[in-house]
Amino acid sequence: MAIQWFPGHMNKAKKELQERLGGIDVVIEMLDARLPASSANPMIAQLAKRKPSIKVLNKQDLADPAVTQQWLNWYRKPGTIAIGLDASEKSPAQKLIEACMDVAPNRGTIDKPLRVVICGIPNVGKSTLINSITGRRIAKTGNEPGITKGQQRIMLCDEIELFDTPGMLWPKIVVPQGGYNLAASGAVGRNAMDEEEVALELLAYLIRYYGKELDARYNIGDIAGMQDWQVLEQIGRKRGGMLPGGRVNIQKASEIVLSDFRSGAIGRMTLERPDEWRAWEKAAKEA
Numbered sequence: 001m002a003i004q005w006f007p008g009h010m011n012k013a014k015k016e017l018q019e020r021l022g023g024i025d026v027v028i029e030m031l032d033a034r035l036p037a038s039s040a041n042p043m044i045a046q047l048a049k050r051k052p053s054i055k056v057l058n059k060q061d062l063a064d065p066a067v068t069q070q071w072l073n074w075y076r077k078p079g080t081i082a083i084g085l086d087a088s089e090k091s092p093a094q095k096l097i098e099a100c101m102d103v104a105p106n107r108g109t110i111d112k113p114l115r116v117v118i119c120g121i122p123n124v125g126k127s128t129l130i131n132s133i134t135g136r137r138i139a140k141t142g143n144e145p146g147i148t149k150g151q152q153r154i155m156l157c158d159e160i161e162l163f164d165t166p167g168m169l170w171p172k173i174v175v176p177q178g179g180y181n182l183a184a185s186g187a188v189g190r191n192a193m194d195e196e197e198v199a200l201e202l203l204a205y206l207i208r209y210y211g212k213e214l215d216a217r218y219n220i221g222d223i224a225g226m227q228d229w230q231v232l233e234q235i236g237r238k239r240g241g242m243l244p245g246g247r248v249n250i251q252k253a254s255e256i257v258l259s260d261f262r263s264g265a266i267g268r269m270t271l272e273r274p275d276e277w278r279a280w281e282k283a284a285k286e287a
């Protein structure tokens, strides 16, 4: 069963976003660098079609740098630029200012500052970025998706005002893999997912691309040719404890894998590549 995630208030959020974008010159969409396509909200791209836009691949400290580069290239087209970012960035404001200048050159003045909005799905790191720009904890950050915040307005510099988006912009699951990737990243509420199923999907992908890292973390041995469930059992045997009767605690093992992936403990990993995403989209359309 694929991830089922039917957030409410989509039309309300769309209306709010539409109104908000009315006076806006540049749209910044924050994405999770580990799952840039899955963490996008297609509504943003649709409503911001004619505006200069900046894609911020955030949490790049957790993502595979080579794949982040592939995504940065993929997003680069007229009117759009993409930058990588993470919470350790010393001057995120400067990076955003430069990106705005690149994508909308000579547009902002002291009399009429460039109006820039920052949006993205919950948990992608918007509050963390805004806090780090303002240097104050004015936005609440948390690791649970769905925390509502009031809107902020920040002067990035004399010529650029930054706004955040009110309301919730939920992800839209357009391909099944995208649902699993969102769930693995922690962007989907716990009660909307089966942790074992998500851990198995995650492991199937990691076995393919990050076998060495999995072995280094869990000491699995020769991982090539192993199935996702075999690797999960191994992890359970080594880390998750055993249940009475000598059975592996699969629930515990699943939680360990997900938590290790989210914190970056297994390594820097990305769950989708541009060419794969294209193929998944094609398959979903044909299904």
Ligand code: GDP
Pocket (backbone or CB within 6 Å): 058, 059, 060, 061, 062, 085, 086, 087, 088, 120, 121, 122, 123, 124, 125, 126, 127, 128, 129, 140, 141, 142, 143
């Ligand atoms: P928001 O819902 O988009 O406002 O997301 P938050 O700013 O609340 O961030 C969600 C979680 O991601 C928090 O636990 C942050 O500490 C974490 N986070 C945000 N940015 C980064 C980043 O660049 N790297 C890492 N590793 N974690 C981040």
